[in-house]
Amino acid sequence: MSEFRVATRYAKSLLDLAIQQNVLEEIHRDMQLFSQICDENRDFTLLLKNPIINHDKKQHILEQIFKNWVHPITSSFFEIITRKNRESVLAAIAKELHRQYNIFKGVDEAKVTTTFPIDEQLRERFKQIVTQAEGSGDGGVLLEEVVDENMIGGFVLKIGGQQIDESLQSKLKELKLKFSHNPFIGEI
Numbered sequence: 092m093s094e095f096r097v098a099t100r101y102a103k104s105l106l107d108l109a110i111q112q113n114v115l116e117e118i119h120r121d122m123q124l125f126s127q128i129c130d131e132n133r134d135f136t137l138l139l140k141n142p143i144i145n146h147d148k149k150q151h152i153l154e155q156i157f158k159n160w161v162h163p164i165t166s167s168f169f170e171i172i173t174r175k176n177r178e179s180v181l182a183a184i185a186k187e188l189h190r191q192y193n194i195f196k197g198v199d200e201a202k203v204t205t206t207f208p209i210d211e212q213l214r215e216r217f218k219q220i221v222t223q224a225e226g227s228g229d230g231g232v233l234l235e236e237v238v239d240e241n242m243i244g245g246f247v248l249k250i251g252g253q254q255i256d257e258s259l260q261s262k263l264k265e266l267k268l269k270f271s272h273n274p275f276i277g278e279i
Contacts, residue, residue, distance in 0.1 A: 098183035099191075105168055105184070106191050114162055119192045121165040125157070126185040140179040149178050193233060199225040202235040204247040209236060217248060224250050 109118035129136045138144060138152070150173040157166065172178055193200055201221040203209070209217070218232040245258035 094180050094183050095187075097177065097180050098187040101172065101177070101180070101184045102187035102191050105188055106195065108164065110195075112164060114164060115192070115195075117162045118165055119188065121157075121161040122185040122188045124160065125165075126182065126189065128156075129182040129185070136182055139181055142179075146173050146176055146178065149173050153178070197231075199232045199250070200235070201232060202237060202249045204237040204239050204242065204249075206238070206240060206242045206244055208238055220248065220255070221250050224253065224255075 105118060105122075106115070109115040129139075139149060150170060153169045153173065154166070157169065161169075169178075169181070172181055172184070190200070199221050201217070203217050214234060214236070218234055221232045221234065243259040243263070245260075245262070246255075247258055248255040
């Protein structure tokens with residue numbers, strides 16, 4: 092089974108349990124913390140994925156790091172995952188739980204890439220575009236902002252599976268394609 096499918100199933104189960112136990116915010120916060128630690132510490136992520144390190148040792152490490160910081164349900168979840176030898180997908184589970192949490196709360200996610208940091212007025216305009224494209228907007232918009240200095244100008248907005256590419260680079264490619272099919276120039 093693929094890592095994505097495994098992560099999706101475990102995240103869904105954890106989300107359902109958190110909702111049932113009325114601790115959704117705490118569990119979400121715990122998994123955000125876990126995800127942040129994985130993003131900031133590559134060695135920790137590699138340790139979890141290392142097949143040579145014993146699962147009991149990984150469980151002990153997780154317990155020592157998180158025992159005073161996370162909800163008991165999260166600790167139990169970590170224990171279950173390591174018992175089932177699935178600790179290598181914990182980072183993917185944390186990211187998938189965040190995605191499912193946003194869906195549950197009605198939060199639309201989008202990523203905008205520009206050549207410069209955007210101001211509040213432009214940020215609100217992008218959020219309006221996302222709300223119109225997604226059609227919901229009940230829980231707001233979570234907008235990830237990326238500055239790519241290699242872009243010539245314009246922006247690229249990714250909303251779910253859609254992409255709005257208004258970068259100058261894409262416009263130049265379109266022009267090049269149009270000029271390459273010029274009917275006024277005969278072939279020699």
